[in-house]
Amino acid sequence: LVLMEVMNDFGTVDYFAVRNLTAGLYDVWLGMGNLGGGAQIASVMLIFVAILIMLERLGRRRQAHYQGNRRFQRLPGYTLRGWPATLALLVCMLPLVLGFLVPAGVLLWYAIGYFEQSWTAEFRTYAWNSIMLSFTAAVLALLIGIFLAYSRRLNNNRWLTGAVRLAGLGYAMPGAVLAIGVMIPLSRFDNTIDGWMRDLFGISTGLLLSGTVFAILFAYVVRFLAVALGAVESSLAKVTPSMDMASRSLGHGPMFTLRRVHLPLIRGGLLTAALVVFVDCMKELPATLVLRPFNFDTLATHVYQFASDELLEQSALAALLIVLVGLLPVIGLSYSISRSRDLK
Known part of the structure; x- marks a missing residue:
């Protein structure tokens, strides 16, 4: 997980002028205008990610996990004294x-x-863009995660399990690689529609998907769907199957059971999943930097641009806001763990 996060990072390595595959991908793609070369670098990064995933799964293949009756067990204490x-x-x-x-x-x-120089109308627009994008992506990822997790609960066959695992691989892909994977098909779709409309009606449709917010949202959902899916699956696993059987014995279908039984029981896990996805989207820089429309910025791109220009003082307010938002899931999860320990 740490290796994948390091591979995804772009802002830090670019600021400190460290040349890695992510920085090279941006230089070849955006600096030289060579999309094919960028795709080749992205392929190398994907191969490396695939190797990491295979090694991780091989390491866990023969491991057995057991869970006792108590979730938390207190270890014998030892008090340190003096130096x-x-x-x-x-x-x-x-x-x-x-x-x-x-x-x-x-x-x-x-x-x-530097509050007066930083708190501008443009800053408030960037904050609003970040909040709306992150909120929308969190809702979409949560809805898709609920659909996949509940479908697997109802019919856990081999094909559905494979589809769920495939949907969760987006988190392993670096943002720059994901940006290329989104940009190429969407650009071809836009060019195809534009050429077709020019030939038939003599009008140009322009960029329908690749130059809009849709591309960013699509990348966000693909990248962070694994976070929402994992939280929903772990929450549903805590609901005993007898709940489903009792609902079916009363003549209720799966949708009624999901709406009236499962969702109320797992709403805490759903809120945590949405919050974590929201924060991850707020911090996402590589994909946002490439896929954003013209004259469209978020807090992450705002911080990157000012830091690149060595205007750290004017980027501090946006960076601090991202940090404060990132503390929300940490505080929430810490409170939840402490409460669970107290209940035990």
């Missing part, structure tokens, strides 16, 4: 301080100092 306690505290605090508190403090300092 070992101080050293342990410093070691545990070091990642938090260097990885979050110091960067967040710098962003907050810049955001306050």
Whole structure:
């Protein structure tokens, strides 16, 4: 998972001028205008991702997972005293301080100092674009995830299981690779329709899909469907099959059972899935940077553009807003885990 996330990253490596496959893909595709060369680099990245997935599945093939009656079991405690306690505290605090508190403090300092320059009408437009795109993608991914997970629950055959696994592979694909995979077929579709309309009616339809928000939403849903699907499947797995049997014995169909039985029971998991997808979409840069329409920006692209121009102070407010939104699922999941422990 860490390797896949590192492969997907573009903003960090580009800012620090580190040449990797993702940066090379953008240079060849956008800088040189060579879509074929970019597709070749994307193919190499896809092969690497496929190897990682195969190794991960081979490693888990013979593993057995068992779950006891209790979800959480308290381990025997051991109290540190003196300098070992101080050293342990410093070691545990070091990642938090260097990885979050110091960067967040710098962003907050810049955001306050340059608030008037940053809080503009364009900034509010970028924030609105990010919120609406992320919200729409989260809803679509959640609906598709519910459909796939519930279909598999009703009829768990080999073909449906394969389709569900295939739908979940989008998260393994880097955003740049996904952008090429979306751009090429949509561009050909637009060009085909445009040529057909020119020949028949003498009018040009322009970019119907590839130059619109549809392309971004499509990429978001494909990339983050695995997140929503996994959360929905794990939530449905906690609902005993006797619930389905009881509903069927009363003469109710699958849709009624889903609407009146399953959805109320798993609404917490659905909310968590939607929130995680929302945050991931807010942070997504590689696919957004390529697929966005002209004069259309989000908070992620706004931060990238200002950081590329060394205007870090004016990008701090947008970056801080993304960080604050990213804390929401962390706080929610921490509260949920703490509550589950208290109930146990």
